[in-house]
Amino acid sequence: MNMIEEVVSAHLPVGETLRIQKNRIEGAEPKKRLAIVTGTHGDELDGQYVAWQLARVLKKRQPLLRGTVDIYPALNPLGISTIYRGLPGFDLDMNRIFPGSSEETMYEYIAGGIIEDIAGADLCIDIHASNIFLREIPQVRINEQSAETLLPLAKFLNLNFLWVHSAATVLESTLAYSLNSLGTPTLVVEMGVGMRITKSYGDQLITGILSVMSQLFMLEEPCPPVAPPIVSTDGNVAFVNANASGIFIPRVRHEERVEEGQLLGLIADPLSGGVREELHSPASGLIFTLREYPVVNEGSLIARILGGAL
Amino acid sequence: MKRKTLFTIDAQPYRQPIPVYGYFFGSEEKTLAVMGAIRGDEFQQMYTAAKLVQELIRLEAEGKIIDDCGLLVIPCAGQFSMNVSRRFWPLDNTDINRMFPGYDKGETTQRLAWRIFEALKGYTYGIHLTSLYLPGDFIPHIRIMDTGWQENAEGLDFGLPYLITRKPRPYDTTTLNYNWQVWETRTFSLYTKATDFIDEKSAQEATDSILRFLTRHGFLKDVPLPEGEATQAVSEKNLVTIRNICGGILLHCRPTSSQVQAGEIMANIVDPYTATVLEEIRAPQKGTIFFARHAQIISAQTIVFRLIPG
Numbered sequence: 001m002n003m004i005e006e007v008v009s010a011h012l013p014v015g016e017t018l019r020i021q022k023n024r025i026e027g028a029e030p031k032k033r034l035a036i037v038t039g040t041h042g043d044e045l046d047g048q049y050v051a052w053q054l055a056r057v058l059k060k061r062q063p064l065l066r067g068t069v070d071i072y073p074a075l076n077p078l079g080i081s082t083i084y085r086g087l088p089g090f091d092l093d094m095n096r097i098f099p100g101s102s103e104e105t106m107y108e109y110i111a112g113g114i115i116e117d118i119a120g121a122d123l124c125i126d127i128h129a130s131n132i133f134l135r136e137i138p139q140v141r142i143n144e145q146s147a148e149t150l151l152p153l154a155k156f157l158n159l160n161f162l163w164v165h166s167a168a169t170v171l172e173s174t175l176a177y178s179l180n181s182l183g184t185p186t187l188v189v190e191m192g193v194g195m196r197i198t199k200s201y202g203d204q205l206i207t208g209i210l211s212v213m214s215q216l217f218m219l220e221e222p223c224p225p226v227a228p229p230i231v232s233t234d235g236n237v238a239f240v241n242a243n244a245s246g247i248f249i250p251r252v253r254h255e256e257r258v259e260e261g262q263l264l265g266l267i268a269d270p271l272s273g274g275v276r277e278e279l280h281s282p283a284s285g286l287i288f289t290l291r292e293y294p295v296v297n298e299g300s301l302i303a304r305i306l307g308g309a310l
Numbered sequence: 311m312k313r314k315t316l317f318t319i320d321a322q323p324y325r326q327p328i329p330v331y332g333y334f335f336g337s338e339e340k341t342l343a344v345m346g347a348i349r350g351d352e353f354q355q356m357y358t359a360a361k362l363v364q365e366l367i368r369l370e371a372e373g374k375i376i377d378d379c380g381l382l383v384i385p386c387a388g389q390f391s392m393n394v395s396r397r398f399w400p401l402d403n404t405d406i407n408r409m410f411p412g413y414d415k416g417e418t419t420q421r422l423a424w425r426i427f428e429a430l431k432g433y434t435y436g437i438h439l440t441s442l443y444l445p446g447d448f449i450p451h452i453r454i455m456d457t458g459w460q461e462n463a464e465g466l467d468f469g470l471p472y473l474i475t476r477k478p479r480p481y482d483t484t485t486l487n488y489n490w491q492v493w494e495t496r497t498f499s500l501y502t503k504a505t506d507f508i509d510e511k512s513a514q515e516a517t518d519s520i521l522r523f524l525t526r527h528g529f530l531k532d533v534p535l536p537e538g539e540a541t542q543a544v545s546e547k548n549l550v551t552i553r554n555i556c557g558g559i560l561l562h563c564r565p566t567s568s569q570v571q572a573g574e575i576m577a578n579i580v581d582p583y584t585a586t587v588l589e590e591i592r593a594p595q596k597g598t599i600f601f602a603r604h605a606q607i608i609s610a611q612t613i614v615f616r617l618i619p620g
Contacts, residue, residue, distance in 0.1 A: 012557050015583070018609070091397075091443035092443055092481060096480070103551050170484050245323075269323050299416060
């Protein structure tokens with residue numbers, strides 16, 4: 001049975017209600033629950049495709065479904081509808097206000113309602129899609145504090161890369177950290193580029209979600225074959241930032257393997273026709289992040305290279 | 311006074327290099343530093359710092375700064391945003407005041423935070439003229455992060471009406487105030503009534519309060535100043551938050567600093583189509599209006615007032 005349900009809502013100033021909704025897809029007992037969450041940042045749209053396509057895939061498999069899948073396609077509907085990454089009219093990033101509060105602002109109240117609704121799920125998958133500046137390969141990001149619990153399941157998500165990153169206090173206000181703290185295992189997925197949908201990545205993730213559901217005994221069908229991810233910690237990730245402002249002209253492709261010292265791209269100066277900077281790879285490895293948006297300032301992230309034995 | 315270029319914001323070829331100036335007074339000692347505007351709409355903060363520069367030029371010429379006292383004022387580091395009417399970094403909407411202590415090899419706003427912090431580190435006292443993430447009117451006050459190693463009593467020396475202490479939340483841990491304290495500077499955030507408009511009276515109050523602090527600590531001699539107020543210390547957790555249930559037009563009935571009685575109407579939420587009062591916002595108890603939300607229209611479930619009880 002499919003049902004659209006309200007998670008939490010609040011009145012906007014003029015004749016409209018901000019309503020966070022989910023698509024509840026219920027199968028037979030036993031009642032395990034999987035939460036698929038996306039749309040925290042209004043410019044990240046890959047999750048829109050996954051939410052839509054996963055609902056269709058699960059509808060076809062409903063007789064095989066054991067438990068409940070809640071799909072939350074838009075935690076930040078106002079951002080999505082206005083092509084805005086953040087929360088319109090609010091300074092703080094939505095992924096910095098969890099677990100929310102009923103004593104502060106509307107958005108913190110909404111964040112609190114979302115946490116309350118998801119908490120208790122057997123697994124939550126929080127889908128992000130980079131921003132408009134960077135293209136990412138499909139990857140899972142796990143805080144080192146939760147790695148022991150999350151790594152075994154994350155490996156079934158059919159994504160290319162599993163990044164175990166160090167803890168930072170500021171990250172304690174993310175949805176994933178808050179849910180993990182409450183005992184709801186939550187995996188963060190990053191893939192693609194902002195304001196676009198990369199369908200192949202979405203399909204890859206959906207296969208992974210079905211695989212994880214089989215692992216959780218939520219689907220009565222064999223686990224679809226998935227490729228094992230590369231697992232890495234911060235130590236194997238090299239960053240390339242621009243040291244000059246201008247226009248980035250890439251000389252490599254995303255997902256390409258590069259050698260140490262290889263030219264990754266140029267910072268061009270269209271005014272003079274000159275080159276302000278040549279950017280070279282600091283390590284041999286896989287370009288898992290590559291600058292997509294050409295205008296760069298000094299410091300803009302250009303690429304991340306996954307080094308080591310690949 | 312010596313004016314030094316601390317660093318330059320470089321976004322050529324289409325923006326010209328922007329110098330960020332530090333105004334140094336007195337000796338080479340690192341006694342007290344004042345940071346003005348970091349965000350692009352902090353006009354009041356920039357103006358207050360500029361007035362302080364003007365006063366310190368005069369006081370230094372009159373020989374009123376003691377020999378072993380060194381002062382630094384940075385009126386503005388937000389020019390790149392200010393000149394294009396944006397509160398945050400225009401390219402990616404990131405907030406420099408959520409990037410401290412910064413990182414010299416990181417992204418653009420991390421690098422800027424690092425450069426600002428390099429200039430400000432090592433001072434005994436630090437004052438940040440800053441703005442809140444919610445637009446609103448405050449009673450001018452000093453705010454101290456309750457990190458456990460702060461000196462609350464020194465906050466009384468500004469002679470502003472209130473000293474507010476706040477337990478940091480995760481998103482506070484990347485602000486200048488928090489990191490300045492971590493690096494052992496006794497740090498105060500100074501809030502005036504305004505942010506994106508100039509309020510001459512409160513700018514003068516803020517300037518006087520910094521000079522008063524310097525005088526009470528013996529760094530200035532023979533400077534006649536208004537006496538200031540007997541500062542009341544209040545923990546933020548003891549402020550009474552008053553929130554609305556309905557969205558609509560917000561009509562304030564009582565200004566900031568007013569004393570209100572229990573049950574008194576402080577504001578009305580009015581239907582945007584019929585001007586009917588949808589909700590009367592009443593004082594839950596007797597107190598002084600410390601913060602009033604500045605908004606013409608308002609969503610539901612949001613802070614409208616904060617009250618100091620009693």
